[in-house]
Amino acid sequence: MLHELPAITRNVHWGYFDAALAPALIVESGDFVRAEAITHHAGDAPDLMMDDTVRALYDTIPESDRQPGVHLMTGPIFVRDARPGDLLEVRYLQMNPRFNYGSNLAAHWGHLFTDFDKERVTIYELDQTSNTAHALYAYDYPGKYLVPGKRSEVRDCCRELALEGIRVPVRPHLGTAGVAPDVAGRVSTVPPGAHGGNIDNWRIGAGSTMYYPVAVDGGLFSIGDPHVSQGDGEISGTAIEASLNVMFQIVLRRDFTFPSPLLETPDYWIVHGFDEDLNIATRNASRDMLLLLTERQGLSRDDAYSLMSVAADFSVTQVVDGRQGIHCKIPRSIFPPKKQPRA
Structure with a gap:
């Protein structure tokens, strides 16, 4: 409807x-x-x-x-x-x-x-x-x-x-x-968080989920x-x-859970980390990407950690909302078809 x-x-x-x-x-x-x-x-x-x-x-x-x-x-x-x-x-x-x-x-x-x-x-x-x-x-x-x-x-x-x-x-x-x-x-x-809120990621547009x-x-x-x-x-x-x-x-x-706002685009999976300290925000995003790769893609923690370092891109989403934002994206194209279930 x-x-x-x-x-x-x-x-x-x-x-x-x-x-x-x-x-x-x-x-x-x-x-x-x-x-x-x-x-x-x-x-x-x-x-x-x-x-x-x-x-x-x-x-x-x-x-x-x-x-x-x-x-x-x-x-x-x-x-x-x-x-x-x-x-x-x-x-x-x-x-x-x-x-x-x-x-x-x-x-x-x-x-x-x-x-x-x-x-x-x-x-x-x-x-x-x-x-x-x-x-x-x-x-x-x-x-x-x-x-x-x-x-x-x-x-x-x-x-x-x-x-x-x-x-x-x-x-x-x-x-x-x-x-x-x-x-x-x-x-x-104003501040982003687990509920979403003011994430300010320009990739949250038409064609994204x-x-x-x-x-x-x-x-x-x-x-x-x-x-x-x-x-x-x-x-x-x-x-x-x-x-x-x-x-x-x-x-x-109800078939899966995730602790923070998760973004899916045609080309990337993107997780978000937030904190007043960008170092902590980066750590939060890192742990959520680790969770995504182990829980949703079936990788071991060791393999996921290596993959994050060689294939994932971390960027500053915003530095102006009090609670600052980091997002981490990983290309969907690197996974074989069987590793590409829709979330």
Whole structure:
């Protein structure tokens, strides 16, 4: 069955996951969902990145209720019969930009903020025929970017040309998606964790599949923080933040378990490690890759450890979410067919 999940007030929550949230949608395993994911940066260029639907969300949800995190989330989705210990397999099928514009903020949480001592917004325009984006203009943000969804009026900004002649590849993806953690109260959307959350891996796009460990009945899956392009590291603090229309299928899995968000693409298996210390995040990703290779591919620990060193690539996913991210990918092509079961 195909369900529609529009971004209207009753279907969104701003800045948090919460196990006590009432579901916006109830689905069966195998159902499809077409959902609207709205960026919390639409206010950076309201003339280009807002329509009546987006404007209504910004007008309706008070600033005091946009916390403790920052991301505007659509959901949650309750999956019938999902229980703690299960996995939600989310097959991302389509991610289409809602508008032809997006925003990148060089923020006060960016890795080099002290080198610049200011916050700056660069607005990008998408060219969907060439699947690229180019900078349309930039401006220094007036004041400090403290309230999610604050609107920058045109009259308050000095728009300047930026990055003339440069185009970047468009690769739509979700920066933040996941299930509700099994804790009381609101959980910030900013740090990633076992539940998913703000992973900020640009490979979580159309054609990929994510596996999220279920922590509460129904899973309570939500999506948000849509991007159209990002580099590994997300060094300035944000990606090209832009609203997306997303279609995905949710399948309940009980035939295997995994302790952290697991990503499957046509070419790679990718595990994620998180911590405030990148060395510890790397160790966490290493242990999860070791688990994947031994439990899912049947390798001995010794063989898996050797293979990781010669064939797996470790990269910094992001350094700007407080809890930093490392991802480790291993090519699927190196395994013989019998070692390639779908997870």
